[in-house]
Amino acid sequence: MLKIPRNLIFGSRHQHTHTHLYFLHTTLHTSNSSCLHQTLRSLVEKCLSISHLKTLHAQIILQGLTHCTLTVSKLISFCALSPSGDLQYARLLFDKTPEPNRHMYNTLIRAYASSKHPEKAILLYHQIVCSGIFPNEFTFPFTLKSCANLQAYREGLLVLVHVMKLGFFKSHTCVQNGLINFFVVCGKIECAQQIFDGIEARTIVSWNSLIHGYSKMGCWKQALLLFCGMREGGFEPDDRTLVSLLSVCSGNYDLELGRFLHWYIEITGVHFDVYVHNALLDMYAKCGRLQTAGAVFNRIIDKNVVSWTSMVSAYAKHGFVKFAKNVFDQMPVKNVVSWNSMISCFLQNGYYREALDSFSKMCNSGMLPDETTIISVLSACSQLGDLATGRKFHDYVLDNIMKPTVTLYNALIDMYAKCGSTEKALDVFLDMPEKNIVTWNAIISALALHGCGFRSIELFEEMEAAGVHPDAITFTGLLSACCHSGLIDTGRSFFHKMIHFYKIPHDTEHYACMIDILGRGGLLEEALQLVGKMPMKPDIVIWxxxxxxxxxxxxxxxxxxxxxxxxxxxxxxxxxxxxxxxxxxxxxxxxxxxxxxxxxxxxxxxxxxxxxxxxxxxxxxxxxxxxxxxxxxxxxxxxxxxxxxxxxxxxxxxxxxx
Incomplete structure (x- = not known):
């Protein structure tokens, strides 16, 4: 029998780990195989860190005990699910196992479902099905969670087929709850409702999943009815229930319902954590009750970064820049969302130079900006006409952001256009790998603003050839192009086609552009007649x-x-x-x-x-x-x-x- 090296037995800094490895050393000299495997499994369960487990794993390999499937399964569970584990090491163990069992598959699927790579959980699910091992009630919920995280609707439907074929559709509530969550995340609330209606033994998770779904869609009546039904069924709401319902109140600015929920929490004495406090704060802030929001904020004992940021956003939304800045300065910890909220506060209230200064302070603090930050500061540059700073941000995007979103590209086009650099705006447009309707509208309006009417119209024709359907903003840009280039007949044509060909109704901006076209052309009588035909009352811009x-x-x-x-x-x-x-x-x-x-x-x-x-x-x-x-x-x-x-x-x- 090969002896364990002494340094591996006594090398740990934790005394109880010394003892465990000493027991392993003693057990290895016994002939009782059952006792040996039981000791191994016990030691794996009591590991304190991944380094201890690797030490134990080394001895298992040295003693040729890797054939014990149950022991290896314990190793994989610790690595995959323990807070001090290592998912990559767990996958290595799994891949080295000649015949992994269902428990090993389920452990890794569960771990990947909550990781940054849920797609690996789906691949493992396909692997377990192809290997001939039948999934069970512990396989499906986490596979469905991964499909939901990726919004992989087709893969989720395939899992549903397997659930039905294997007889888990009506017999296991945890699988049904997984299906509800999957359909909710994918926006199929009707399917989620059907699954919910078919559950015989509902749990708090069942109710919360569907309430969250209706809350997410802003359907407050259905969410409230479910809340009432939940209480009638003997279930007391928990933190997740209350957060979902309060989010409905925030989205619909429903102060009355929000107050009712707050009253319910206070009267029933339901324990609620910082997340419920934050939801209450957000609800009162969005409903315009800043004083009450402030009172809720002051009652939060363990304020987190969301609590502070919510208060900053509340003051910012209502134009109280000084109060927002005061709360922001007191924040013990700031994240990128906090900085974005403060920058956005300055931006919304016309403090464009202060927005750029805040960005500089953010960078000096060591916080890396995200796309939201860059879009905000580009908007500030647009309003200031600060082309030099705008170019610096463009360089930052090129150097640091691998795949800029369409929204970020659109912000660059808008910045260059408003700073007078139409050539750079057009360069950004032509370099874009993907364009949406906002992109086309931005470049058409940019060229129109600087008198390049013919080029705007050419791009409109390219836009139609690309299969992009114009909207009301497109025609505002086109009419503006005709106005700045003196294209009276072309402007009349676009104004007419909006209604009769594209079925887009005229709004005040379109009338203003058309009146400007006629006015610049000296056709004042025709312009005055058009004002008289407007279906809405002419505003100060028209006159x-x-x-x-x-x-x-x-x-x-x-x-x-x-x-x-x-x-x-x-x-x-x-x-x-x-x-x-x-x-x-x-x-x-x-x-x-x-x-x-x-x-x-x-x-x-x-x-x-x-x-x-x-x-x-x-x-x-x-x-x-x-x-x-x-x-x-x-x-x-x-x-x-x-x-x-x-x-x-x-x-x-x-x-x-x-």
Whole structure:
């Protein structure tokens, strides 16, 4: 008999492991095979770590005891399912086993179902079926879980066929629960309901799975009826039940139902963990009850990162940037979702420079951005017109993201378009491996914005040839292209085809574009008639577009009609008064111009200050009239005065509009 090396017996730092290996050493010298295998299995069960198990496995190999299937099965179970195990090592053990049994298959399928590689569980399922070993009630639930995780609907249906053929469909609740979860995740709630209705011995898992399914779809009535039926059946709701129902309230902004559930929790004294607290917080926040959400937040003893992030998002959604920033700064631990929430908060409320600053702080903290982060900062660059920074983010995408999503590509197109770089926007579009309707709309609108009307229309034709059906946004871009390129007849054609060929109804934006096309072409009477035919009430954009056309073509009479409508909608808009004043000025109707100026004075209306942005050395600076905030403002105004004096000396007359 080969003796175990002493260092393998006494090399462990844990005294009780010394003792176990000593028992193994003693047992190896006995002739009782049954006692030996029982000792091996006992030692495997009591392993503290994967290193201890590997030490034990080495001795099993040395002693030629790998033929003991039950012992090897214990080894695989520890490696696959123990928190201190090693799934890769478990698979190695499995592959080295000449004839793996059903327990080994089930153990690995279960482990892979909860891992990052659920597809391996499905492959093992096919392997067990092909090997002639019949799956049992422990095989199917985890195989179905893997199909659900991958949304592998066809593979799940194949498992269902096997379940029915082998007689597990009505006799095992755990298999039925697995089927309910599979159909719920795949969006087949009717099939899940049929499985549920056929269960004779329902468990809390059965009820929760179906309630979660209806909650996920926003069907609050069905979810609430199931909740009532569950209680009538003698089942008390648990944390998962309450989280599912509260998510329905959040999705539907149903404060009344949410309050009822909160009342139920408080009255019944149901124990609920941080996840239920977070769901309550989210419900009150989305229903606009920030004070109550804050009270729930303060009651959470063991706040996790979701609790803090939910509170940041709650303040952000309602525009309380200062409060959101205060909560964010207090967070003990931040993850990428937390940073994204804060960046999104700045973005939604117009703090674009602060959004970029937060991104810099995120990177400095060692947190790696994800696609959501990049999309947000690209949007900030779009709003700021910061092309230099936008290019840096594009370089980051190329260097760090192996397979950018279509959404990320679309954000790049939008950024380049809004920053004035149509060529780069088109380059990104042409390099995209996959395009969706948003992609086509983005590039069509981008080219339209910069006067490339003919190219926009060409791309629209390519889009149709690719089998992509246009939507309302597509035609907004096309009509805008016709507007900026003076294509009046083409614009009329698209406007007509929307209804009669593509069956897409006109909305306010389409009317605004068409009126702009006619107005720029000098067809003011036709534009005014189109306004009268609108099925919806014209808004300030429609009338403002027509008023701008009146100034261009010096049509004072229609301008006066339009101004009357505009002043009813927005009586204190300085821009309208100034525009009308300029129209009268250019038509040399001085008395009318004086009346407009008097109206402005009487109503206390003043022209809004315009803002000009300029990029110098990769830095964006904003300037307004009489702006003294910039450190170099004195130098700037000195240079401007010098330029003005120079122009006057050359005989140039400057006409400055009020």
């Amino acid at each position: 403002g577009t027509l008023l701008g056309a009146c100034r261009t073509h010096r049509n004072v009479e229609i301008a006066k009609l339009v101004l009357k409508q505009l002043l009813e909608l927005e009586p204190y808009s300085g821009g309208l008064y100034v525009l009308m004043s300029n129209i009268f000025c250019e038509a040399e109707r001085w008395e009318d111009m004086k009346k407009i100026r008097k109206l402005m004075k009487d109503h206390g209306v003043r022209k809004s200050d315009a803002v000009t942005s300029i990029e110098i050395g990769g830095r964006i600076s904003d300037f307004m009239v009489d702006d003294k905030r910039n450190e170099a403002s004195d130098v700037v105004y000195t240079v401007l005065n010098q330029l003005t004096d120079h122009l006057k000396s050359k005989g140039c007359v400057l006409q400055l509009n009020s």
